[in-house]
Amino acid sequence: MVELTLGKNIAELRKQKGVTQEALAVAVGVTGQAVSKWEGGGSPDVELLAPIADYFGVSVDRLFGRKVRDYGDLTTELAESIVAVTDMGERVKRVMDICWTVNLAMMVSVTEPGHKTVEEISNSESNGAYSLCLNDKVASTFNFPEELRYYFIAPEPAYGWGDKLRF
Secondary structure (H helix, E strand, C coil), X not given: CHHHHHHHHHHHHHHHHCCCHHHHHHHHCCCHHXXXXXXXXXXXXXXXXXXXXXXXXXXXXXXXXXCCCCCCCHHHHHHHHHHCCCCHHHHHHHHHHHHHHHHHHHHCCCCCCCCCCHHHHHCCCCCCCEEEEECCXXXXXXXXXXXXXXXXXXXXXXXXXXXXXXX
16 A cells, blocks of 8 residues: 555654654644654655655655665766765765775676675675776776775776786
């Protein structure tokens, strides 16, 4: 049932954000009782879906538990997500987390049977591991431990690698 999923997802997002029902209610212009009703199986008015989704920084589809594969203009959305963080330390962390995910995705081979997902690679026993990949298309190096994650990636220049790149 849509209402139950919607209410459950709103409650989950609210708890993840660490806010009360009353705080969510104030943010979207309703009463705390209304939020309680949603989380108990009711549903918000349709015009409140976008403000609720915006409050949590998710899509309306996410509120309904849908995973949508249309990423649209991901570059613009990523930039807006980064700029929205005013604390520079948190902004750097967000950028590094995004870059880390991109780098892990570079390691995933969708052509191999039983290939590992980004999550499996990220959660693997790779602490202390260091990786270097240099082939005819890209050079990539990165370090796995969370306390010192870093990466470097560069596409092959038009003039070739030659002896320009040393690790």
